[in-house]
Amino acid sequence: MDDIKIGLVGLGTVGSSVLKMITENQDKVQNITGRRLNVKTIVVRNIAKHQDQVPENVKLTTELADIVNDPEIKIVVEVMGGLHPAKEVITQLLNAKKHVVTANKDLIASAGEELAALARANHCDLMYEASVAGGIPILRTIVTSFAADHITEVKGIVNGTTNYILTQMQRRNWTYDQALMKAQELGFAESDPTNDVEGIDAAYKMVILSQFSYGTHIKLANMKVEGISAIQQRDVLQADAFGYTIKLLGISRRINGGVFAEVGPVLVPKDHPLATINNENNAVMVTGEAVGETLFYGPGAGGLPTANSVLSDIVSVTKNIVLGTTGNSFNNYQSDIGRVDPNDIVYAYYLSLQMLDAPGQMLKLTQIMTQIGASFSRIVQTKNDDQTARVVIITHKMSKAQLADFKQQLAAVDTISLLGSYKVL
Template identity: 85%
Template sequence: MDKIKIGLVGLGTVGSSVLKMITENSDKVQNITGRSLSVKTVVIRDVAKHQNQVPAGVTVTTDLNAIINDPEIKIAVEVMGGVHPAKEVITKLLNAKKHVVTANKDLIASAGEELAAIAKHNHCDLMYEASVAGGIPILRTIVTSFAADYITEVKGIVNGTTNYILTQMQRKNWSYDLALAKAQELGFAESDPTNDVEGIDAAYKMIILSQFSYGTHLKLANMSVEGISTIQQSDVQQADAFGYTIKLLGISRRIDDGVFAEVGPVLVPKDHPLATINNENNAVMVTGQAVGETLFYGRGAGGLPTANSVLSDIVSVTKNIVLGTTGNSFNNYQSKVGKVDLNNVIYPYYLSLNMLDVPGQMLKFTQIMTQIGASFSRIVQTSTDGQTARVVIITHEMSKVQLHDLKQQLLAVDTMSLLAAYKVL
């Protein structure tokens, strides 16, 4: 049988797992596709560091041209990460007529359309299932299983680092700093965790999910993105007392003729499926008009889960090579959407405020809520030091415009300050 030879760019956690899975699962892949897979060349920065990880017969080099100029290599796998030089590397590979599989969500979210156009021009496949939710096969599921359905909402926990941290804050009453340190110790968080804990990683994934679900490309600059670094243990405990758990959710919804997407901490009812997703696990909930709510759950990060999604892309490309159907976009769905009126983006909100502990403060706050046309359903004064009091409120449904007006009015009041404002699912 013919062999499909592969070039691998990067040999970190995911790259080494891809190499392992191709080596160990070659018989099953051959049975499915009629072709056997083998890694011929690995391109890395430091050959000496990784030489012992690579099986005999595999070329290890720092020169990308070893893949570009090799006619035997049909598929290139990019697992180096980052936007640059990964974008330039993938562009060169596509222009050399190599099919490309990548796990690079930052790159796909920011330059996916451009790279897809280059792939199409060269009649090449560009696959990136592993760019969202690690081992969960969510993108291909949306493309195939939801092809005839009208998706109205996609929401979920799409970052394992933040989910691990929030799980420890709730279960063990750890502070944010302690939970982050433990996540770093266990390898769930990078030494610089900014992209994860500030919600940027989740936002990139929601951009890709929205592209597949609604056929529109959202821009990071137009999204509201809030992370978890300012969440206080007191809010975690109060949410728990109210019957909720705090999760960092990405949410994208069709509203009227537009699509609205954002990332931020959300109070999730304890009986909601997403409230049960803990530690480094991910879950994506897709709502379609026909099928209703569906939930996809699994490990969202780690070498082997991500490598499994990479390998599923490699198998898909291999099938396309065999059938002579390469060059089609991973996602062909394109749709024009209008702008969303923020008056129509409506949720209840959890508000945590610090107030001067003197008579008249709650009256003042109630007057502000009345002025913006909002009201609240629950209110608790949780603590006082004799000078200031912490007050926690859950509002009735209010719009993004009302929330913005509330924040602006509170800025003008020197006797109270807004500590947190989180959506309530």
């Protein structure tokens, strides 16, 4: 029985977990695929640092050429992360007729179409299940289980760092800075957490989810992306008093023949399934015309959960090698979908404002809302220590165009400032 030789590029948290799972689960994989998996070569920056991590029969090297030029190695796992040199590495591997499995969401969201075309041209597989939501097998589920359904919306919590921070802000009454510091201590947040806390990581994942769900590539530049670093503890407590919890959500929806996608803080009703997803966990809710709402929940990061998704890709590639069906795209769905008119994107909004504590200020606010054709659902006003008041509003449903008009008109009023505006689910 033929072995399938595997190369690894990177041996960090995910890479070492992939090595561990392949070593420990060989018998089950062999039972499923008829082939035995063996890691032959691993590319690392520092051989001495990793010498004790690998079995004696595995070669450690600093040279990618040791994998590229080895005809025995059929599948290569890229877990080095980042855009460069990861893109150049995967390009070189595909041109060498190697099948590639990656967990690199940044790269797939930015250059996935280009790399998929290169894989097809070389009759190779390019798989990336682990690029979205860690251990949750969401991409392959959309490709297979939703193949005949018409997906109308995908939304969810797809970043564990921000979800942990917001959970602590609500449950422990911590400030953002306190919760971030704890997340860094526990290893949930990087020393530079910008990509996570500013919503960029979640946006990359929503680009990929939208591609799989609607067959269209949404550019990051065309998405509004907002993180959680500006959320005030007072807003977390006020949202709780209103019956909501604040979550960083990625949302993409079909609207009138187009697709709208955004990442930002959202007030989620406490009885909604996404409100129950806490700490570093992720959840993706897929809505189809036939099946309705479905929820996929699990660990969104971590070595073994992510490695499990990587291994599922390796098994899929192995099956394709056995059947002689390699070279097909992970996602073949393509569709021409247009942009969405901001007048058609409608939500209720939570608005947090600071205004001069003097007569006539609420009248100014009401006049602006009347002019844009919007209205209030709930209003709470509290006095600050200085000569200002804090006013929190939940509006009735209004369009993004109306919200933009509201912000523009409010900017001309020097006694009122907008502290935050968040969608209400």
